[in-house]
Amino acid sequence: MKMKRSVLLLACLAFSPVQAASAIHWSYEGQGSPEHWADLGNEFQTCKKGQYQSPIDVKQVIDGKLPPLGMNFHTATQTIVNNGHTIQVTVKDSDDFMLDGEAFVLKQFHFHTPSENHLFGQSFPLEAHFVHANAQGELAVVAVMFKTGAENKTLAPLIAAFPAEEDRIEVMKQNLDLASFFPSDRHYYRFSGSLTTPPCTEGVRWLIMKQPVTLSAGQLAVFEQALKHANNRPLQPLHGRVIVE
Numbered sequence: 133m134k135m136k137r138s139v140l141l142l143a144c145l146a147f148s149p150v151q152a153a154s155a156i157h158w159s160y161e162g163q164g165s166p167e168h169w170a171d172l173g174n175e176f177q178t179c180k181k182g183q184y185q186s187p188i189d190v191k192q193v194i195d196g197k198l199p200p201l202g203m204n205f206h207t208a209t210q211t212i213v214n215n216g217h218t219i220q221v222t223v224k225d226s227d228d229f230m231l232d233g234e235a236f237v238l239k240q241f242h243f244h245t246p247s248e249n250h251l252f253g254q255s256f257p258l259e260a261h262f263v264h265a266n267a268q269g270e271l272a273v274v275a276v277m278f279k280t281g282a283e284n285k286t287l288a289p290l291i292a293a294f295p296a297e298e299d300r301i302e303v304m305k306q307n308l309d310l311a312s313f314f315p316s317d318r319h320y321y322r323f324s325g326s327l328t329t330p331p332c333t334e335g336v337r338w339l340i341m342k343q344p345v346t347l348s349a350g351q352l353a354v355f356e357q358a359l360k361h362a363n364n365r366p367l368q369p370l371h372g373r374v375i376v377e
């Protein structure tokens with residue numbers, strides 16, 4: 133249980149400034165880049181040895197007739213931080229959905245640019261990860277792809293709240309309407325994967341919404357400037373994994 137909780141914290145990328153100072157330094161470029169993650173510490177071995185690693189290119193999908201995802205939205209947004217790895221919003225209260233007969237509750241969401249997962253060989257300029265956990269601390273990540281197009285009204289208050297400095301945790305003044313982050317068509321691709329950041333822990337249930345949503349080129353530029361560099365782990369091999377829709 134304790135183990136699971138620490139995994140959850142890492143999954144959240146929720147390093148507080150204090151933790152970040154003592155944690156092994158990993159990144160997306162230079163000596164701490166993804167191909168070196170496993171060399172940075174014993175606790176990162178799964179990044180190299182794992183057989184269920186994320187992200188992946190979603191292709192050769194099996195028709196499992198999965199029903200659309202039923203999500204319950206009632207979130208109170210709490211804080212936003214640019215932790216140097218991503219921009220992350222922590223939430224309280226509990227948006228949730230049922231998966232495999234269990235409730236998975238939203239803990240945080242964060243962004244990658246460009247996208248980490250691909251859909252049929254296609255990368256997207258932005259991908260949001262909504263990290264949920266069940267009562268045992270097992271994780272389910274719901275991913276939403278963004279393509280450039282119409283301005284995303286839901287993102288506007290979030291972008292306005294981007295902290296000016298890294299590791300500064302800002303309390304969000306405005307709650308976000310998370311329902312409108314999601315495409316109206318709630319069908320998704322499902323597979324088993326891992327955290328896309330060290331320690332690359334496996335056993336994560338991944339659900340990627342099939343339909344992308346949009347953001348404007350200007351909004352994308354704000355994300356790219358805030359993150360300063362790409363924060364996508366390279367694609368990982370499937371090793372015979374099955375993707376179901």
Ligand SMILES: [Zn+2]
Binds near residue numbers: 243244328
């Ligand atoms: Zn992520």
